[in-house]
Amino acid sequence: MNSRAPAAQTSSFAVLSVLTGAARIAAPFAVLIALWQIAAQFFPPYLFPSLVDVFWRCIEIFTHWSQFANVLATVWRILAGLAGAFVIGALLAVLMARSLAVDRFLSPILAFFQGIPALSWVVFAIIWFHGIEFRIFFIMVLTTLPAFTFQVLGALRAMSKDLTEMVMSFRPTRFKLFSTMIVPAILPDIFTAWKVNLGNASRVVVVAELVGATGGVGYELLQQQQLFDMAGALAWTLQLVFFVLLVQNAITLLETMLFSYRAVSERTL
Amino acid sequence: MTAAADHFVRDDAAAPVEIRFDHVSKTFGRHGTGDLFRAVDDLNLEIRSGELVAILGKTGCGKSTMFNMIAGLLEPSEGRVMVSGHDPFSQFDWFRGKIAIVFQNDRLLPWRTAIQNVALGLEMLGISKAERFATAQHWLTKLGLGGHENDYPHALSGGMRQRVSIARAFATNANILLCDEPFSALDEMTANRLREEFARLVRENGKTAVFITHSINEALQIGDRIVVLLRPAKIAYDVKLERDASAAANDEVRARIRQVLAV
Numbered sequence: 001m002n003s004r005a006p007a008a009q010t011s012s013f014a015v016l017s018v019l020t021g022a023a024r025i026a027a028p029f030a031v032l033i034a035l036w037q038i039a040a041q042f043f044p045p046y047l048f049p050s051l052v053d054v055f056w057r058c059i060e061i062f063t064h065w066s067q068f069a070n071v072l073a074t075v076w077r078i079l080a081g082l083a084g085a086f087v088i089g090a091l092l093a094v095l096m097a098r099s100l101a102v103d104r105f106l107s108p109i110l111a112f113f114q115g116i117p118a119l120s121w122v123v124f125a126i127i128w129f130h131g132i133e134f135r136i137f138f139i140m141v142l143t144t145l146p147a148f149t150f151q152v153l154g155a156l157r158a159m160s161k162d163l164t165e166m167v168m169s170f171r172p173t174r175f176k177l178f179s180t181m182i183v184p185a186i187l188p189d190i191f192t193a194w195k196v197n198l199g200n201a202s203r204v205v206v207v208a209e210l211v212g213a214t215g216g217v218g219y220e221l222l223q224q225q226q227l228f229d230m231a232g233a234l235a236w237t238l239q240l241v242f243f244v245l246l247v248q249n250a251i252t253l254l255e256t257m258l259f260s261y262r263a264v265s266e267r268t269l
Numbered sequence: 270m271t272a273a274a275d276h277f278v279r280d281d282a283a284a285p286v287e288i289r290f291d292h293v294s295k296t297f298g299r300h301g302t303g304d305l306f307r308a309v310d311d312l313n314l315e316i317r318s319g320e321l322v323a324i325l326g327k328t329g330c331g332k333s334t335m336f337n338m339i340a341g342l343l344e345p346s347e348g349r350v351m352v353s354g355h356d357p358f359s360q361f362d363w364f365r366g367k368i369a370i371v372f373q374n375d376r377l378l379p380w381r382t383a384i385q386n387v388a389l390g391l392e393m394l395g396i397s398k399a400e401r402f403a404t405a406q407h408w409l410t411k412l413g414l415g416g417h418e419n420d421y422p423h424a425l426s427g428g429m430r431q432r433v434s435i436a437r438a439f440a441t442n443a444n445i446l447l448c449d450e451p452f453s454a455l456d457e458m459t460a461n462r463l464r465e466e467f468a469r470l471v472r473e474n475g476k477t478a479v480f481i482t483h484s485i486n487e488a489l490q491i492g493d494r495i496v497v498l499l500r501p502a503k504i505a506y507d508v509k510l511e512r513d514a515s516a517a518a519n520d521e522v523r524a525r526i527r528q529v530l531a532v
Contacts, residue, residue, distance in 0.1 A: 166376040169340055170393040170441070171365035180389065184380045261380045263423035 049231035057235035067220075071239045074209065074217040077133075078201045078243075081140020082194065088141065089148030090190075096149070097156040110146040118143045118204045119211075126212045139208045144197045151196075155189030156182070191255050195248055202244050284317040287445060287477045288339055293348035295334050295502075308334040309502040311348070318444075321471050321478045323492030325485065327530060331502025332481045336449050339479060340370055352445065366394045369443035371451040371467075375430035377422040383433050384409060384418040390441035401440075408436035412466065428459040435463070439470060446471060446478040452487070464491050485526050489519050497529050505529045 039048040061067045092110075096103040121142050125135040159182070167181040209218025217236050224232035295309040308331040316322050326332050337343040338350045341357030341364060350356065355363050369390065377386045384405045391401035409418055412432040422430055431451060438446055448467075452460035468491045471478045482488050488495045489510070497506035506529045508522055 162372070162374065162376050163378060165342060166370070166372060167378075167389070168342070169368070169370045170390045171362050172393045176393055180392065181378070184378070259380075261382075261421045261423070263421075 046228045046230050049234070053231040054234045054238070057231050058238055061235055061239060070215050070220050071217060071243070073215050074205055074240065075243050077136050077140065077209075077216065078198070078205050081137055081205070082144060082197055082201050084137060084141045085144040085148050085197070086190075086194070089145050090152045092145075092149045093152035093156060096153050103153075106149075110149055113142065114146040116142075118207055122208050122211050125208075132213050135212050136205065136208045139212075140201060140204060143204045144201055147197055147200070148193055151189060151193035152186065155186035155193075158189075159185045188255070188259060191251055195251055198244055198247055198251075202240050206240065284319055286315045287318045287320075287353060288314070288316040288479065289349075289351045290314040290335070290338075291349045291351070293335075293338065293345045293350055295331070295338065295343065296346045307501045309338075309345075312502055312504065314496065314504060316477065316479060318477050319475055321468060321476075321480065321491065321493045323480045323482055323488035323495045324498060325482055325488045325495055325526065325530075326498035326502070327500065328483060330498045330500040332483075332498060333449060335498075335502050336447055336479065336481050339445075340368060340447055366390070366441050367443050368445045368447060369438035369441050371431075371435055371438045371446065371448040373450045373453060375422070375427075375434040377430055377433055377437075379422050382419045382421055383414060383425065386422070386433055387436045387440050389437060390443075394441065404440050405436070408440045409433070411470075412436045428455055428463065431455060431463060435467060435470075439474070442474075444477060446476050448478065448480045450481055450483065453482075453484070460487075461490075467491070485523055488526075489523065495522070495526070497526055499529070 033051060036048060037051055040050045042048075045053070061071065092106060096106055118139070121139045125138050129135045129138060163185070164181060167177060172180065205216070206218040206221065209216040210222050211218075213219050217240050220236045221233055224230075224236060290312045293309055293312045294307060297306045297308060298304070299306050312335065324332050324335065334343060338345055339352060339357060341352075341361045344358040350358070352364070353367065357364055357368070377383075378389065381389070384402060387405035387408055388401040391404060396404070406418060409415060412435060414429060414432055414436070417425060417429065422433070425433065431454075435451070451467075452463050455463065464487065470476075480488075480491055482491075492510055493512075494507070494509045496504055499505040506526060508525070510522065511518070
C-alpha cells in the first residue's frame with residue numbers, strides 16, 4: 001500500500017499537470033469566444049454572427065465535397081509552393097555556401113525579392129501567365145524562396161566546423177558527407193524554416209486566390225465578402241487555420257521523434 | 270637513449286618512412302591586416318612505420334598546422350608533405366581508411382549513438398551495416414564501453430566520450446593515427462588511464478602514430494620518440510626513447526626538453 005502511494009501520487013500529479021496545461025491553452029480562446037458571443041447578442045449577424053452558425057458552416061464545408069475540394073485545392077497550392085521554394089532555396093543555399101562569388105551575386109537579388117510585396121507578385125503573375133495553377137505556384141515560390149534560401153544558408157554556415165572537419169577526415173564521398181553530416185546538422189533549422197514559411201504561405205495563398213483564382217479558400221472568401229456573409233468568411237478562414245495548426249503539430253511531432261538525441265536541461269530558459 | 274640537439278637520425282632505419290616533411294613551410298595571412306604569419310618554417314622530419322612519435326611544443330608553435338598538413342586538411346606553402354608515398358592534400362581521397370584522427374575534443378556527432386559514432390568511419394568505407402556494427406561493438410567493448418552502445422553523447426562523461434572517439438579512430442583499422450592533444454581536457458587520472466590504453470592499442474595493432482602534446486610528461490609516457498618544436502614549427506630536439514627507460518634517463522630527457530623549450 002505504502003509503496004504504491006508515491007506512484008499513485010506521481011500519476012495524479014501528471015494528470016493534474018496535463019489538465020493545467022490544457023486549461024492554460026484553452027483559456028485565451030474561451031475568453032475570445034465569450035467576447036464574440038456577447039458581441040453577437042448586440043450586433044447584426046453580418047458583423048458578428050453567432051459562433052454556433054460559424055460552427056455549422058464549418059461542418060457544411062467539411063461534409064460537402066464541392067466545398068471541401070476548395071480547401072484541399074488551397075492546401076495543395078500551399079504545400080506545392082512551399083516544396084518548390086524549399087527545393088530551389090536549398091539548392092541556391094548550397095551553391096551560395098560553396099562559392100563566395102555565387103553568394104555575392106545572389107544575396108542582393110534575394111534581398112531585393114524579399115522587399116517586393118506579395119500583392120505585387122500576384123499582379124505580375126496575372127500579367128505574365130495564363131494558367132491559374134502556374135500563377136499561384138509562381139507567387140508562392142517567389143514569396144517564400146528568399147526566406148527558405150537565407151534560412152538554409154544560415155543553417156549551413158552555422159554547422160560546427162569541428163564536426164565537419166572530423167567527418168571530412170574520413171574522406172567521405174559527397175553523398176556520404178550530406179547524409180551523415182550536413183542533413184542531420186541542418187535538419188532542425190529546416191523544420192523551423194518550414195514552420196515559419198507555412199504561416200507566411202497560408203496568408204499569401206489567400207491573396208493569390210482572392211485576385212487570380214476561380215477556386216480555393218481565397219476565392220470563397222471573396223464570395224462571402226460579396227454576400228456580406230461573415231459566418232461564411234469566418235468558417236472559410238478557420239479551414240486555413242486548422243490546416244496550419246495540423247501541419248505545425250505534425251512538424252512538432254516529427255521534431256520530437258527525430259531530435260530526441262538532444263540533451264534537455266532541467267532549468268528552462 | 271639517444272639524443273641530438275638539432276636533428277636526430279634514428280637507429281632502426283630498416284622500417285620504411287611513413288610520413289615525410291621535406292623543407293615544408295606554411296604561411297597564413299593575418300585576418301584584416303594582410304600581414305603574413307609563418308606557422309611552420311622549413312621543417313624536415315621523417316616518421317617511420319610503427320613509430321609512436323610525440324610532437325611537443327609550446328602553444329602556437331605550429332603543432333596543429335603540421336598535424337593538419339599530415340591529415341590533408343592544409344596544403345604546405347612551400348616544400349612537400351608525403352604520407353605513405355602520397356600527397357595527403359592533393360590525393361585526399363586516396364587516404365580514405367588509411368588515416369584516422371583523434372581530436373582534442375571528442376567531436377562526436379550528437380545525433381548518433383555511441384555505436385553509430387564508432388561506425389562512422391566504416392560507413393565511409395562502404396562496409397555493410399552488420400559488419401560495421403560488429404566492429405564498432407568490438408572496439409567499444411575493448412575500451413570499456415560495453416553497455417553504452419545506444420547512449421547518445423550527451424549522456425556520456427567526458428572520459429567516455431573520448432574513449433568513443435578513440436574507438437572510432439581504431440575501428441577503421443587505419444595504418445596511421447593522428448592525435449591532437451586528445452587527453453588535454455580530461456582529469457589527470459582519466460587521462461593517465463586513457464594514455465596507457467591508447468599506447469598499448471597502438472603498439473598491439475602496429476600503427477604509426479603522431480601524438481601532438483604540450484605536456485612533457487605526456488610525451489614521455491606515451492612516445493617511442495619525442496620531437497620538440499620551436500616557434501615557428503622547426504625541430505629543436507629529436508630523441509628516441511627506450512621502452513622501460515629508468516627514471517633517471519627520463520629525467521635527463523625532461524631536463525633537456527625544458528632547456529630547449531626555455532630558449
